[in-house]
Amino acid sequence: MSAPQPAAAIDGVTTEPAAVRVRGARRTFTADLAPVRALRGVDLDVRQGEFVAVTGPSGCGKSTLLNVIAGLDAVDEGTIEVAGERVDGRDEDWLARFRRGHIGFVFQFFNLLDGVSALDNLIMPGVLAGMKRRAAESRARDVLDLLGLSDRAEQVPAVLSGGQRQRLAIARALVNEPTLLLADEPTGALDSEGGLEILELFRRLHGTGQTIIMVTHSPEVAAGAGRTVRMRDGRVETP
Numbered sequence: 183m184s185a186p187q188p189a190a191a192i193d194g195v196t197t198e199p200a201a202v203r204v205r206g207a208r209r210t211f212t213a214d215l216a217p218v219r220a221l222r223g224v225d226l227d228v229r230q231g232e233f234v235a236v237t238g239p240s241g242c243g244k245s246t247l248l249n250v251i252a253g254l255d256a257v258d259e260g261t262i263e264v265a266g267e268r269v270d271g272r273d274e275d276w277l278a279r280f281r282r283g284h285i286g287f288v289f290q291f292f293n294l295l296d297g298v299s300a301l302d303n304l305i306m307p308g309v310l311a312g313m314k315r316r317a318a319e320s321r322a323r324d325v326l327d328l329l330g331l332s333d334r335a336e337q338v339p340a341v342l343s344g345g346q347r348q349r350l351a352i353a354r355a356l357v358n359e360p361t362l363l364l365a366d367e368p369t370g371a372l373d374s375e376g377g378l379e380i381l382e383l384f385r386r387l388h389g390t391g392q393t394i395i396m397v398t399h400s401p402e403v404a405a406g407a408g409r410t411v412r413m414r415d416g417r418v419e420t421p
């Protein structure tokens with residue numbers, strides 16, 4: 183009789199570390215009179231290459247979950263691993279470096295630099311990550327091309343449509359080739375057509391192997407992901 187194989191080999195999936203592994207994550211906010219228990223013991227596993235939608239009622243903790251995965255916010259208890267690295271309990275310098283190398287974040291309202299061109303919005307993260315300006319520009323132009331924005335390179339975000347701005351924000355998130363793309367309501371500021379275009383873009387990226395976790399209120403958008411994780415009252419209902 184042969185020895186039992188490790189679970190990963192039986193699955194035939196992968197022996198690489200999970201893209202994300204969250205265990206017992208708790209986060210309470212105390213800014214108001216009554217403490218708000220935003221995360222009440224969240225467990226979540228996301229495999230590399232998965233496209234996961236996180237849904238649930240307003241205030242159930244979706245954004246907080248994304249923020250603790252990105253190390254933008256800290257858990258009070260529990261552990262967060264991204265690409266096999268513990269993210270919880272790290273200092274700001276470590277987290278900033280880790281984010282630059284591993285995480286792309288897309289926000290509902292784009293968070294672009296308004297005063298500079300689309301191209302410069304993309305060059306900056308590369309330079310901050312230590313690339314030479316010329317290499318960063320070359321990479322930025324490649325990503326603009328990938329997202330169909332080459333003809334907008336010299337324009338400032340204000341003259342772009344909402345959908346183009348979000349594509350530019352996604353381009354910026356991708357410029358450092360992140361292990362993990364996190365998106366918080368990326369279609370929330372767009373009309374339904376614009377939202378579905380962004381969903382198609384995520385599906386294309388997923389097709390190239392990109393791991394994506396996307397928070398969305400829209401059932402239509404969530405249906406386009408590979409898996410839906412539902413949250414309620416600071417907990418994951420469907421792991």
Ligand SMILES: Nc1ncnc2c1ncn2[C@@H]1O[C@H](COP(=O)(O)OP(=O)(O)OP(=O)(O)O)[C@@H](O)[C@H]1O
Pocket residue numbers: 211212213214218219220238239240241242243244245246247
């Ligand atoms: N910085 C903060 N200070 C105080 N309370 C906060 C903070 N961030 C979030 N909360 C509270 O934590 C709870 C969870 O918020 P969170 O933004 O994670 O929910 P959400 O599911 O993303 O909501 P929505 O769908 O409305 O964006 C809410 O009650 C919210 O008011």
